Amino acid sequence: MQFLFMIKDLTNEFRSGKILPLVFKLVIPAVIAQLITFLYNLVDRMYVSSIEGIATEALAALGIVLPITIIVQAFANLIGLGASPKASMALGENDNKKANKIFNNSFVLLTATGIILTIFLYIFSKDIVILFGCPKNSIEYATSYLKISSLGSIFIILVQGLNPFISAQGHSIVAMGTTLIGAVINIVLDPIFIFNLNLGVDGAAIATVISQFISFIWIICFFLNKGSMFKYRLKDMILNFKLISNFLFLGLSPFIMTFTESLIQIVFNVCLKSSTGGGSSEYTAALTIMLSALQLISLPLNGLGYGIAPFVSFNYGTGDCYRLKKGISYTFIIALIFCVIIYILSMICPQIYGFIFNADEKVMSLLKSYLPLFIMGTIMFPVQMTLQNINVALGQGKSTIILATMRKVIILIPLCFLLAHFVGFNGVYMSEGIADLIAGFITSIVIFTTFPKVLKKRSNEVLKQKNHENKN
16 A cells, blocks of 8 residues: 555655745645546536436536535535644644544544435435425436435545545645546546436436545545554544534634535525526526636635645644745745636636536526626635635634635625525626625735734744743
């Protein structure tokens, strides 16, 4: 197993390696992993949009199920993205015992959560898709897809929740491999199950579950490797509720950020259904494509934040303010350049996303008219996504929770209902861009004001601790 993962301890590079090369070493695999995640989510939608006779209905069905999958990922983020920065900080403080205790407590919580969600989603699949605003002519396909895909929920939870512990050790390429192996298998199996075996939408769900299982095997094997800093230990799996409450509080921000992404998609679907007289597959299909465009911009920017997080948490633990400032600055510049390029291309040629999904004439017309409005606020995403995730890596639980809640819950959801009521379905498509611009402006003020204070405070804490140790 050692030869497969080629593990070595990278924490010394976090402490003293050249910063810019290290930033690229960490963030490039993380960004690629997020793009692979985008492709992972995209493939099913691309293939089902080519099923003869039911393409639009099938695409709408997967658009309904997508936020349910995101909710599952939100629970993985609550645990994994809350615990892994705490584990990284413990490594920075040379407390490997505490770091491993955090890892094992997380493993137990992730497993229990995965089992509960799997059972719940399987039993109530039809009720859920109806509640989430599924158009009548897509209910059958959405129910069937969700019932099958729910069987992979435990694999999603464990893969999403444990992968940050691989990145926490500096093994960003291995973490990327976790996503890559599942995506490749899904791409290969999708056409076989959907078209060759003539299973349609059910085939897409079966292929997804199999690919998730393979990723699960990959990640479980990693932590059995001798080179991993985190080990499965039964004694460390005994739940420590003080430890758990600590990292769950930090994980609330990524949980809220992910959960509200799902919540707003549900609100979109419900508002579209009410404003179009009972629901139309064309409007839901157009929304599904618009959300895919949003993901193309947001996921890589999230990847930049996730990739640099181990470096940030480790150096926060050591109190090295200089390295923190440099690492964060480089990452933000990269995020800004990427966002501007994709943003301009998307605004100039919004129809390109329709071609990817083989959209019909009505859906293409909706994309041309409303996609630029839908994504106009993504220019603020380098702050909202990348720096917000760095804020989590710095352990700033309170501010990240407030900012995460503000964007979707406080601004977007009320705005969506309000515009849908007065403007109709047009308002549903307009609300996302307006809310992102407002929330991005507020987040920028908070982030750029608080970051210098947080770094200075930590530097002073470490200095006082060292002076105390020297006196003793």
